[in-house]
Amino acid sequence: xxxxxxxxxxxxxxxxxxxxxxxxxxxxxxxxxxxxxxxxxxxxxxxxxxxxxxxxxxxxxxxxxxxxxxxxxxxxxxxxxxxxxxxxxxxxxxxxxxxxxxxxxxxxxxxxxxxxxxxxxxxxxxxxxxxxxxxxxxxxxxxxxxxxxxxxxxxxxxxxxxxxxxxxxxxxxxxxxxxxxxxxxxxxxxxxxxxxxxxxxxxxxxxxxxxxxxxxxxxxxxxxxxxxxxxxxxxxxxxxxxxxxxxxxxxxxxxxxxxxxxxxxxxxxxxxxxxxxxxxxxxxxxxxxxxxxxxxxxxxxxxxxxxxxxxxxxxxxxxxxxxxxxxxxxxxxxxxxxxxxxxxxxxxxxxxxxxxxxxxxxxxxxxxxxxxxxx
Numbered sequence: 297x298x299x300x301x302x303x304x305x306x307x308x309x310x311x312x313x314x315x316x317x318x319x320x321x322x323x324x325x326x327x328x329x330x331x332x333x334x335x336x337x338x339x340x341x342x343x344x345x346x347x348x349x350x351x352x353x354x355x356x357x358x359x360x361x362x363x364x365x366x367x368x369x370x371x372x373x374x375x376x377x378x379x380x381x382x383x384x385x386x387x388x389x390x391x392x393x394x395x396x397x398x399x400x401x402x403x404x405x406x407x408x409x410x411x412x413x414x415x416x417x418x419x420x421x422x423x424x425x426x427x428x429x430x431x432x433x434x435x436x437x438x439x440x441x442x443x444x445x446x447x448x449x450x451x452x453x454x455x456x457x458x459x460x461x462x463x464x465x466x467x468x469x470x471x472x473x474x475x476x477x478x479x480x481x482x483x484x485x486x487x488x489x490x491x492x493x494x495x496x497x498x499x500x501x502x503x504x505x506x507x508x509x510x511x512x513x514x515x516x517x518x519x520x521x522x523x524x525x526x527x528x529x530x531x532x533x534x535x536x537x538x539x540x541x542x543x544x545x546x547x548x549x550x551x552x553x554x555x556x557x558x559x560x561x562x563x564x565x566x567x568x569x570x571x572x573x574x575x576x577x578x579x580x581x582x583x584x585x586x587x588x589x590x591x592x593x594x595x596x597x598x599x600x601x602x603x604x605x606x607x608x609x610x611x612x613x614x615x616x617x618x619x620x621x622x623x624x625x626x627x628x629x630x631x632x633x634x635x636x637x638x639x640x641x642x643x644x645x646x647x648x649x650x651x652x653x654x655x656x657x658x659x660x661x662x663x664x665x666x667x668x669x670x671x
Contacts, residue, residue, distance in 0.1 A: 310369055310391075311381040312362065318384050325354040329440075338436055349433045353440055358384055360417050360445055364452075365389040367413035368460075371406045372397075380633065394633055400471035407463035411449045418445035456487030458523050480531055487524030491517045534625050536663050537656075542627050543620040545659035546641045546649035552576040555584060555606035559595050562587065562605060574638045574650060577609045583647055585609035586640060617642050618651060628656055 302314045330350030334341065341349075361384060369379040369391045380392040397403040421442035428434035453461035462483045470479035498514025501507075553562060553575045566575060567589070577585035587609045595603050616634040618627045620643045631639060631653065638652035 307366060307382075308370070308373070310366075310379050313381060313383045315383050315385045318358070322354050322358070325357070326350045329353050333440070334436060338432060341432060345433055349437055352433075353437050356437065356441055357444055358389075360414065360441065360448070361389045363417065364410045364414050364448065365391040367409040368393070368406055371409040375402045375406065377402075377406075396476065400467045403470065404464055404467040407460045407467065410460050411452050414445045414448045414452070418442050418449065421445065454490050455483075456490035456520065456524065457483035458487065458527055459520070462487050462524075477531060477535070480527065484524045484527040484531070487527070488521055491521035491524060493517070494520065533660060536660055537623075537625040537628070540624045540659070540663075541620070542618055542622045542624055542641055542651055543649070545624055545655050546620065546651045547655050548649045550576055550647065550650060552578045552583065553587065553605055555579045555604065555609065557605045558601055559592055559603045559605065559608070560600040563592065563600065567592070573654075574652065576640070576647065576650075577605050579606075583612055585611050586615045588638065590637070612640070615640060617647075619643070620648055624656065624659070627651060628653075 302316070304312050304314060306312060326347070327350070330346040334346050334349055362382065365382045369382060372379055372391070372393045375397065377397065378394040380394050382389060382391045393406070397406055419442075421438045425435065425438040425442055428438055452459050453464070455465040456462040457466055457480065465486060466476075466479045466483035469482050470476050473479060494517025495514050496517075498510045498512070498517055501510025501513060504510070551566065551570060551572050553566060555577050562575070566572065573589045575587050576583045577587050585606070587605050591608045591610065595608055616630065616636055617640040618630065620641050627639070631637070631651075638650055640647050641649040641651050
């Protein structure tokens with residue numbers, strides 16, 4: 297899991313985690329159900345029943361979202377596309393699928409799998425609803441979960457990227473135009489349009505006397521607009537970097553430090569003075585490892601003067617490196633997949649530079665200022 301999440305296990309080999317925002321929304325949803333929805337629907341329950349049913353419903357809702365994301369993931373795996381992780385967020389979940397689908401049909405089936413799982417859950421809870429009538433808590437829980445899973449189907453099928461309906465729409469445009477980038481741009485703009493509609497509807501609801509519901513609708517619209525805008529920016533960056541090589545963006549002023557240098561000396565004499573965040577580690581004139589700011593931070597402060605670079609460096613043979621002649625966009629994707637902020641750049645067996653996320657951002661800024669579209 298990333299820095300902003302809590303790992304909870306694996307399913308089908310896929311790491312599952314909770315973003316920290318999940319705990320906030322779990323508390324808010326439990327409170328809303330226990331103090332609002334269930335007391336209005338079932339007036340003769342005890343207070344503990346309201347709270348226990350509210351918490352159970354919130355947990356079951358997120359379990360439903362997890363199954364929805366697993367639906368996407370299972371189909372992606374069937375197409376040979378790796379799934380890095382599934383994370384539950386404030387507004388649902390995200391399956392981090394590592395590559396674009398190979399065809400419009402693959403995009404369609406991966407996208408539609410999630411809503412189909414939610415639809416199956418809605419039908420399941422609808423069927424169970426009358427069968428548990430003897431238990432008021434289960435009766436209320438299954439009724440709510442049938443409704444909310446049905447609502448998830450309807451919401452996710454809105455034809456705006458990156459919602460599932462937007463991905464289905466992208467698959468249709470892709471199949472028609474044979475141009476995935478154009479399809480992504482069209483679907484993402486549709487996503488922004490629907491997001492603005494939701495924000496308008498939310499504000500309208502707020503001023504019409506429904507502040508709570510209106511705020512939720514507006515907030516969801518805002519969240520969708522951010523996601524759709526992110527997709528458009530990613531496409532723009534990808535277009536800008538198309539055709540450019542790692543060698544054009546990498547930093548060639550490699551700074552090396554001896555492996556017997558203490559962490560305290562590294563910080564005082566190199567990090568503070570040079571501003572560099574990563575260093576090659578040398579032993580007898582040969583590069584043997586990589587030391588980064590993150591690895592320094594992992595060492596307790598009171599151990600800096602006692603710990604040597606060699607003790608915490610990443611051995612070069614275990615580090616993620618990239619060839620200087622590689623394309624820049626795939627290199628950035630590789631950094632993201634590996635969870636690193638910088639990579640050694642090689643030419644043959646020789647290290648010729650370092651590529652960091654900051655290097656790519658600087659290169660992008662230069663391309664934009666020069667008005668360069670692609671190489």
